[in-house]
Amino acid sequence: MELSTRKENVLSSIIGAYIQTGEPVGSKGIAAQLGVSSATIRNEMADLTALGLLEQPHTSAGRVPSRAGYRVYLDRLMERKPLSQQDAHWIDARLYAGSYDPEKLLHAASRLLAERSRCLAVATTPSGRRAYVKALQFVQTSRRSAMVIMISSAGTMKSRVFKCDFDLSGEIMRIFFRVINEKLVHKPVADITPAMIQSAAAAMGDMAILMSAPLMAVYEVAQDTMRTDLCLHGQMNLLLYPEFSGGGLRRVMNLLERRAAFADLLHRATGETQVQLGNETECPELENASLVTARYQVSGSDAGTLALIGPLRMNYPAVLADMEYTAQTVGKILTAWMKEE
């Protein structure tokens, strides 16, 4: 499908106007913008409609971009500008403010993306699915309870309190530390299965009775490490768009509650910052929505995803620049935290 330069300009202008106003755009305004008569534009619009790039809500209305139209715009027409210095600094300021806590960082990222895009922003916390156990620590928190802390190579740090039926002592804590570390440090987190915990306990003979609570806690904390949390912000932003105001928001939120399905959706998006439009997501809940995803990397490998859900008419140049820069920066910060040791 080859388009004349002017057709491209017309399409760009229409999409630009529609993104601004959200209303079908007529030939008149575009004519003024491109310096030709409205009749000419109407001819072009008719052609673009025949090509399936534009749609007409009804005979006497202006045109609205179709999904195919947005697709062409995204792939070939739109120019992607990098973020302005100023905006980059603003984002840096927001992201570098927090302390050493991946969850807080991702929440901050999600929140700032929601604010800037006026869409629903999602961030997944770094996944420890393919990470290994970097350190396991034990801390006594009361006479009979203690906390296990697991630090993974993905930069996550999860903790869990467990309780014993006997009084803890420094001696016992040291035993926990030594025995469990011997078994688990430098192993893949994914290897910490119930079966593995079972066999570890069995191998300890009469120590097993002491170790069952901490081992169980270690298992649970490993589960936590592998689970990615979703940081949601800006749900209410979607109410700004008529596309979502009537039940649409509820449907989207239902999708987000089905964590597994949504995680799949995010993992399907590979590599580059990318946009999926409506059907392309193969997700009925996102029929009339646009999903923008960007991966962030920790120490060179994919660790998590940022996503934005909004109406099809997003300000794509701005949104893509924001997403790309934010994902890069998040990755950079997490990688730096990892290296600092």
Place this chain on the structure above:
Amino acid sequence: MELSTRKENVLSSIIGAYIQTGEPVGSKGIAAQLGVSSATIRNEMADLTALGLLEQPHTSAGRVPSRAGYRVYLDRLMERKPLSQQDAHWIDARLYAGSYDPEKLLHAASRLLAERSRCLAVATTPSGRRAYVKALQFVQTSRRSAMVIMISSAGTMKSRVFKCDFDLSGEIMRIFFRVINEKLVHKPVADITPAMIQSAAAAMGDMAILMSAPLMAVYEVAQDTMRTDLCLHGQMNLLLYPEFSGGGLRRVMNLLERRAAFADLLHRATGETQVQLGNETECPELENASLVTARYQVSGSDAGTLALIGPLRMNYPAVLADMEYTAQTVGKILTAWMKEE
């Protein structure tokens, strides 16, 4: 204001019906219910309207309870039934499921209340504002970073990672532990001010250079301990009610973002499980909403609040029973966790 028994019955029936349907209720249905003619009911309704307990959206519509009407209903008419055994078990199952983590517990409470009431539920995590420091622990998390964990008498446990410019060792960690514990354990968390941290550092002479990072982390973790987090669930439930579907939800969410204002609102509600209707909250955002609050106690003193925001027409008997039982149970669980040592 004295009401005849029949007027009370009429008011109760109207409120009951309105809570069910959400639509103005006419004299006919009520007449059938009370076994008198609709004309009689109309007379009673006219009186109740004159008393300001009912309202008429327009001349030829049925009646809708006014705020004063709800108030009378809540204070005098409604019978408060305790929760059924079955429901109590269901709630228990949800709350006792989690591990030793106050935040997770409060999230669970908030979530279950939102599910059951189909309203917006809020829970505040236990406040450490009046608590004292029960324990401070230090754990090394990497070569140059460590985590400080503060356990307060309110049952909160907060942690924070800090970084040093020098390599940490077991020896140094023990010094951190000893010095900081000497200064801070058993002190009120609220006493850990920047000034106090300053003077603590100053008093250490040439150790000060070592101690600045952990002291700063202790300060921050004390701030975390005193801050109460809000656990929100069921925001989308409010979209079910026309009262909130048009912008009303956004206004409510704006209120919740102004954390200070909302915290005030919750703290104003004293003692008992209680209901504030619209204006009574003195909060324009809740003009057409109802706010139900219940305190939970840890070791006998108020620690946090559960709240429900929904339309004026809530199923109050059910909601109040849920709130009361949930608050009690949360308190019981947290208190038990505190005692276990």
Place this chain on the structure above:
DNA sequence: AGTTAGCACTCGTACACGATGAGTGCTAAC
């Protein structure tokens, strides 16, 4: 051959009108 002016046409929106019906207030009889 591409562009433009002109014009008839389409169709959504806004508004007025009348019919319908739920629900009321009032009065008179029980």
Place this chain on the structure above:
DNA sequence: GTTAGCACTCATCGTGTACGAGTGCTAACT
């Protein structure tokens, strides 16, 4: 004090009309 009856009110819904934004098509123009 209660009830039946009746006139009245008013939101809702469907219909009809005027308006206007925007189109597609044709014929003239460059």
